[in-house]
Amino acid sequence: MAEQGFVIVGAGLAGAKAAEALRAQGFTGRVTLIGDEPDRPYERPPLSKDFLAGKAERDSVFVHEEGWYSEHDVDLRLGATATAIDRDNHVVRLDGGETVGYDKLLLATGSSPRHPPIPGADAEGVHYLRRLGDSAKLKATLTAGTRLAVIGAGWIGLEVAAAAREAGAEVTVLEVAELPLLAVLGREVATVFADLHRARGVDLRLGVHVKAITTDEGKATGVRLDDGTEVAADAVLVAVGAAPNVELAQAAGLAVDNGVVVDSSLRTTDPDIFAAGDIASAQHPLFGKHVRVEHWANALNQPAVAAAAMAGQEATYDELPYFYTDQYDLGMEYHGHVDPGAYDRVVFRGDVEAREFIAFWLRDGHVLAGMNVNVWDVGDQLKALIRAEGPVDADRLADPNAPLEP
Incomplete structure (x- = not known):
């Protein structure tokens, strides 16, 4: 019998962790890891956090040491x-014309920043943050006195705004919603982040609509809003969300619906093809529905389940969604999942004004998610x-002296 060959498309954190898991779980067949970037697999959170802020060296972002891949075959x-x-022939075609055969295939192609259809969006000096080179280029612009305009007040936009302010740059953040992170956190908690950035000198403009990025001889000079207001800038970051890279899966005829549709073992509608990370819309046993999360924890943890399932073992991914952020002196972790508007109450435990608290999102007395801000472990x-x-006692949740338990 021919040696089994597993192929992983996407050499980011998810792809690297899948290769690691296959070897750790005892798979001895061929493992091929294919990536379109020039750098070996690295983690993306530092690109908007410590690496961008100059708190971490470039070498610290890589998943494995340079020799790890050859050492582990x-x-x-x-x-x-x-x-x-080519699903019929179990082959992946590459841009150079080469083909790579597979017995099992894992798609870990990640996501790409959305490019808004506005004039000037591709001008020189307009930044999109996804790759290591993007972060290095943006980092070089964040110096004292630089004027940075950030379009979008999501996690990436706010983390970059924080790094820029700490570097001494002047920052204007432009957001169409009434509050930053409104769809993710809801009004009660989103206000915390609005207050945080304004207290640190960010010109946070909410409920505004960007009409164009202004340019001069092909270089960005600022942003024009639909009311005619112009915001001057030396650099512009566009951070209006990301789209899963599902084109390869879609062209192959796999089920795609807000990502590549997979079951709880991360198997697609083709029994020999799996998906993990940003692109995976996975059936979650706890929520009873498909959930896709564009955060580091999925890319870190899903590959071990996918690797086990690829090797024919019973495996289920039931980890709760998790993400974190660091902005100025605010550190936060978030567990759980809340669809926009799906909660009926937010309970705070601790001191919100001092930004040392836990927030709980509840529906019918059940905790959907919890976020700890500058409160650890x-x-x-x-x-x-x-x-x-069962439901929990909201009064006990709010009492810092009560045990933090169901």
């Missing part, structure tokens, strides 16, 4: 783009509260 192919999947308790079958 992983065929790492960088600068190679997968252009098609409570992750296990928050997850237990979310997984609790």
Whole structure:
């Protein structure tokens, strides 16, 4: 019998962790890891956090040491783009014309920043943050006195705004919603982040609509709003969300609906193809529906489940969604999942004004999610509260002297 070959398309954190998991779980067949970037797999959170802020060196972002892939017999192919999947012949086609055969295939193609259809969006001096080179280029612009305009007050936009302010740049953040992170956190908690950035000198403009990025001889000079207001800038960051890279899967005829549709073992509608990370819309046992999360924890944890399932083992991904942020002196962790407007109450425990608190999102007395701000080592308790079958006592949640338990 021919040696089994597993192929991973996407050499980011999810792809690298899948290769690691396959070897750690005892798979001895061929492992090919294909990525279209020139750099070996790296983690993306530092690109808007410590690396961008100059608190971490470039080498610290990589998932493995340079020699790890050869030492573990992983065929790492960088600068190679997968252009098609031939499901009938179990082959992945690359842009150079080469084909790579597979017994099992994992798609970990991640996501890409959205480009708004506005004039000037591709001008010189307009930045989109996704890759290591993007972060390095943006980092070079964040100096004292630089005027940075940030379009979008999501996690990336706010983290970059914080790094820019700490570097001495003048920052204007432009957001169409009434508050930053409104769809993610709701009004009660989104206000905390609005207050935080304004207190640090960010010109936060909410409820505004961007009409164009102004240019002079092809270089960005600022942003024009639909009311005619112009915001002068030396650099512009566009951070209006990301779209999952599902084109390869879609062209191959796999089910796609807000990402590549997979079951709880991360298997697609083709039993020999799996998906993990940003692109995976995975059936979640706790929520009873498909959930897609564009955060580091999925890319870190899903690959071990996918690797086990690829090797024929029973495996289920049931981790709760998790993400974190660091902005100025605010550190935060979030566990759980809340669809926009799906909660009926937010309970705070601690001092919100001092930004040392835990927030709980509830529906019918059940905890949907919990966020700890500058309060640490409570992750296990928050997850237990979310997984609790019955409703909780909201008054006990709010009492800092009461045990943090269901």
